[in-house]
Amino acid sequence: MNAMYTAGLRIDIAVSKVRKYATRESGDTLEVIERPLGGISLVLADGQRSGRSAKHIANMVVRKVLTLLAEGVRDGAAARAASDYLYAERGGRVQATLNILSVDMASRTVVITRNNPLPVFVLRAGTLLRLEDETPPVGLRRHTRPRVEEFPLEVGLWVLMFTDGLAHAGVRTGRQWDPGARFARHARTAGATPRRVADALMAEALDLDEGRAADDISIVVLSVAEHPGHRPPIRDMDMRLPLV
Numbered sequence: 651m652n653a654m655y656t657a658g659l660r661i662d663i664a665v666s667k668v669r670k671y672a673t674r675e676s677g678d679t680l681e682v683i684e685r686p687l688g689g690i691s692l693v694l695a696d697g698q699r700s701g702r703s704a705k706h707i708a709n710m711v712v713r714k715v716l717t718l719l720a721e722g723v724r725d726g727a728a729a730r731a732a733s734d735y736l737y738a739e740r741g742g743r744v745q746a747t748l749n750i751l752s753v754d755m756a757s758r759t760v761v762i763t764r765n766n767p768l769p770v771f772v773l774r775a776g777t778l779l780r781l782e783d784e785t786p787p788v789g790l791r792r793h794t795r796p797r798v799e800e801f802p803l804e805v806g807l808w809v810l811m812f813t814d815g816l817a818h819a820g821v822r823t824g825r826q827w828d829p830g831a832r833f834a835r836h837a838r839t840a841g842a843t844p845r846r847v848a849d850a851l852m853a854e855a856l857d858l859d860e861g862r863a864a865d866d867i868s869i870v871v872l873s874v875a876e877h878p879g880h881r882p883p884i885r886d887m888d889m890r891l892p893l894v
Contacts, residue, residue: 659803660877661753663692664844666852666869670700670815671862677704678813678868679712686722688755692870693719696747696813700866711736711746711788725750725763729796733765733788745787748796749811751870759800760809760872768817771830773808774801778834807874808837808847815867816851820858827858837873844871 669676677700681693693715697707714735718728729748736746749770750763762770762781769782785797801807810833820826832854836847848871855867877883 658877658879658883659805660875661690662844662873662875664848664869664871665692666848666867668815668852668856668863668867670864670866671859673701673866675702675705676866676868677701677708678815678866679705679708680868680870681712681716683716683719685719685752685754685756689753691719691725691750691752692811692872694749694751694811694813694868694870696866696868698744698746704866707736707740707744707746707789710739711748715748715750719750725752725761726796726798729763729765729788730794733794734792736789737792737794740789742790745789747787747813750796751809751811751872753803753872754800757800758803760803760807760874761798761800762809762811763796763798765794765796768812768814769830771810771833772801773806773834773837774804775806776838778830780830803874805874805876808833808844809870809872810847810851811870812851813866813868815863815865816855816869818865819855819863819867822864823858823860825858827854829855833871837871842873844873847871 677697695708695711697704711732714732715728747766752761764785765788769780772779848869
């Protein structure tokens with residue numbers, strides 16, 4: 651007898667990261683955590699400058715956010731607390747950009763939290779949205795507030811968040827591009843998956859930098875698709891981590 655399952659939604663996420671050329675450590679940190687009331691959060695921070703010192707700053711911010719999210723603190727409050735923590739630890743002398751991308755099953759929404767002058771791109775019903783209202787990085791002053799926006803979980807929703815290495819790819823070589831437009835083009839392609847979209851964006855960024863990333867690049871792509879009722883609701887995760 652065939653097992654029967656309830657049809658629903660499926661969240662697909664892909665991450666692609668590369669460190670700045672000729673550096674031994676990336677200043678970007680990305681971590682994933684399950685939410686206490688269901689769902690997951692991806693926390694991405696980019697520490698000031700690059701290399702080991704930047705990594706340390708990013709780790710401080712991400713660890714603080716993860717601890718609070720695990721306790722059920724809302725994303726915006728976690729981001730504010732992380733900013734206050736970094737300010738208290740470093741006296742406002744260092745900063746980090748911070749993005750939180752959450753699938754919140756309690757509210758059935760995708761929650762996007764930004765302390766980052768860079769935009770987050772959302773593709774909804776085929777229309778590209780740029781979430782780019784000015785938001786300061788964390789750590790420079792007390793009571794820094796993030797920008798929080800929510801979208802209902804629905805089939806066809808795509809999200810792209812990234813660090814500045816992607817946005818500034820090609821600047822050193824005098825070549826400019828629009829990563830949001832490229833993201834939308836790839837996501838609209840038949841058979842598109844977050845893995846294919848993330849890989850395509852990374853390949854284009856490295857090509858613009860002539861194979862030598864001018865800065866750390868981190869790319870996160872999320873999509874919401876339909877999960878058919880004849881398939882079991884199995885969670886899986888793939889990782890590829892070159893040790894070089």
